[in-house]
Every structure is written in C-alpha cells, then in structure tokens.
Amino acid sequence: MSDLATLAARFGEALRAQGLAVGADRSARFARAITLLSPTRPEELYWCALATLVSSPDQIATLTQVFITVFGEQQNLAYAAARAAPAAVGAPGPDTGAESSRREVGELASGVERLAAREFADLDAGELARLIELMRRFRLVTPMRRSRRKRPSASGRRVDLRETLRRARRSGGEPAALRRWVPREKPRKLVVLCDISGSMQAQARAMLQLLVCAAGGARAEVFTFATRLTRLTRALATDPVTALRRAGDQAPDWSGGTRIGETLREFLDVHGARGMARGAVVVIVSDGWETGDPAVLGAQMARLSRLAYRIVWVNPRTAKPGYRPLAGGMAAVWPYCDAVVSAHRLDAVDDLLAAVAG
Known part of the structure; x- marks a missing residue:
C-alpha cells in the first residue's frame, strides 16, 4: 500500500508541474480506484487516472501526455483518449469533466458489486483482488467470554476487599461503601x-x-x-x-x-x-x-x-x-x-x- 501511495503522489506532482490542479484528495481517489479495479493493462490504469484526476475536458490531453511520460506506455492510450474526449465534450456545462469522472467511478463500483454475486470459484486473481474494499466492510466477531481480569461495577456480586480497604483510609479506616467487581469479558479465540x-x-x-x-x-x-x-x-x-x-x-x-x-x-x-x-x-x-x-x-x-x-x-x-x-x-x-x-x-x-x- 505504501508503494501505491508513493506512485499516486508522484504522478500527482508530475501533473501539477504541467499546470493541473491535482491535490492530495485527487491522488487519494486515484489510489482508491487502482485498489478497486486492480488494473493489469496500461489503458486500464489510464482510465483510473481519467476518472479521478481531471475536472474538465481540456485537461485530458495534458493528462495523457504526462501519463505516457511517467509510465512509458503509448499503446492504446491514444485510442483511450479519443474515446474520453468526445464523452467529456458532449455533456453541457462547466463541470462536464467532473460528471464524467463520477460516471466512470460509478461504473467501476457497479462492476465490483456485480462480482459480489459471482461464485468465488469463477473469479480469477484480479477479480478477487477487486473485492478487497468490499471485504473490508465485513467484521468477523466471535462471542465474548469471561476473563480472569476484573472491572469495578456497582452492581457486582463480589466485593473487592483490597479496593474497599484502600478507600477506607479516607474515612479513618471505616469502610464507607463496599467496592464491588465483575469479571471482564474478551472475545473468544x-x-x-x-x-x-x-x-x-x-x-x-x-x-x-x-x-x-x-x-x-x-x-x-x-x-x-x-x-x-x-x-x-x-x-x-x-x-x-x-x-x-x-x-x-x-x-x-x-x-x-x-x-x-x-x-x-x-x-x-x-x-x-x-x-x-x-x-x-x-x-x-x-x-x-x-x-x-x-x-x-x-x-x-x-x-x-x-x-x-x-x-x-x-x-x-x-x-x-x-x-x-x-x-x-x-x-x-x-x-x-x-x-x-x-x-x-x-x-x-x-x-x-x-x-x-x-
């Protein structure tokens, strides 16, 4: 994960050097898209960048050029950029690129959701890796059991003699109140x-x-x-x-x-x-x-x-x-x-x- 964060940060720096306003928030979204999609081809990584790092159609050419410079790949990227530009330009309003990005991210998310309904036996290694974020939403929780440790409790059935006597020092050795305890609980192995x-x-x-x-x-x-x-x-x-x-x-x-x-x-x-x-x-x-x-x-x-x-x-x-x-x-x-x-x-x-x- 540290290598992924470094990659996203350095790519963001390269984009900022060419005049694109790519902050830490966009770099984090880029890294998250890579985690969700697990791209195996350069054009798939390019679509992750396009969906998260640009905010207007006129930024696509710069993104494409910096991507080629950083990752050293040109094959299929020109075609991918050509597909991206009409989709971005065709939508009205100044936030066209942002809407396109949200649409791409939504498509990626829906694809991952569809994988959740497929049997594990039918998934390859890349598809399984795309389920990581969804799997992180689950929690394996075991039942609780009593431990040998104790904690104070006013409703406890057992008297904590040591704590009762320690507190009695404040009242001249006379216990003003009995201190009680109950066993602590911890999850089972x-x-x-x-x-x-x-x-x-x-x-x-x-x-x-x-x-x-x-x-x-x-x-x-x-x-x-x-x-x-x-x-x-x-x-x-x-x-x-x-x-x-x-x-x-x-x-x-x-x-x-x-x-x-x-x-x-x-x-x-x-x-x-x-x-x-x-x-x-x-x-x-x-x-x-x-x-x-x-x-x-x-x-x-x-x-x-x-x-x-x-x-x-x-x-x-x-x-x-x-x-x-x-x-x-x-x-x-x-x-x-x-x-x-x-x-x-x-x-x-x-x-x-x-x-x-x-």
Missing part, C-alpha cells in the same frame, strides 16, 4: 483451518483474503492443509495481496490431495489440545473430500468438539439445491458441526459471520 487442495483452491484464496480484510479485533490463528498442516498466522498479518502471496510461498501443498483427518489430528496434537482450540470458535473451510479414512476424521472431530466452543464448517458445495452430506468426509463431520454454511460468494458471507458470532 478464532481458529481457521483452510483446505487448499485442488477442489478448494479458489475458495481458499477467497476465504484467506476475507480473513485478512475482516478479522478486525478477532485473534485469529490460521492454518492451511491439504497433505500437510501449515501455520500461516504471521504470514497473513499484512495487506491482502501480500498475504496471499506469502501464503502461496509458505504452503507447498496448494492444489494437492486432501487428508483432513490426519491434518486435524496433527493440529489437535501439536496446537489444539495445548490450549489453542480450548473455548475457541473453530472455522474449517473444506468441501469434505477425504482421501483418507473417514473414521479417522470422525474421531478427530469428536476430539475437537470437546475442546472448541463452536465449530463452523464452510463448504461451498452446500449452496447447490438438494445437497446432502453423502461424501465420506462430510458424513463423518456433520454431527459435530454447530453450523454449516456455503460462503461461496461475497453476498453469502453474512451467513458465515452470523455463524461465527453464534
């Missing part, structure tokens, strides 16, 4: 186990991106699995694009087979039973295709259910009408799940958020 096998690759990338964007204050521990278990908690502590790149680098079994039971056993033996899963909300993202013994998976789910506060299973296949948990893996895990949701596209994520919140 969130643990995510994400299947990155071949049948779940697109869904896994979408779920990891959503987690980076929407985790908020939730303390999320993240693991991926296919043929092995990989902890990605630290790798995801960054912006969504970098997080997905790091996930791809650190998890070598992307698009491999699936051994859910064995990897779940490893998680419980190494992490879960030692406290990570205890009282936590555990989200498992998988279509349930198990290449190992379903009985092993069922036994490990039984172990997990005794530790976790809540188990949420995310399976995009459940969105299909008439779905039944007939596959060995899903049949084995179904009795131990508190909720099963599809979350197969962005406008279906609300069910996941509600299930996590309990």
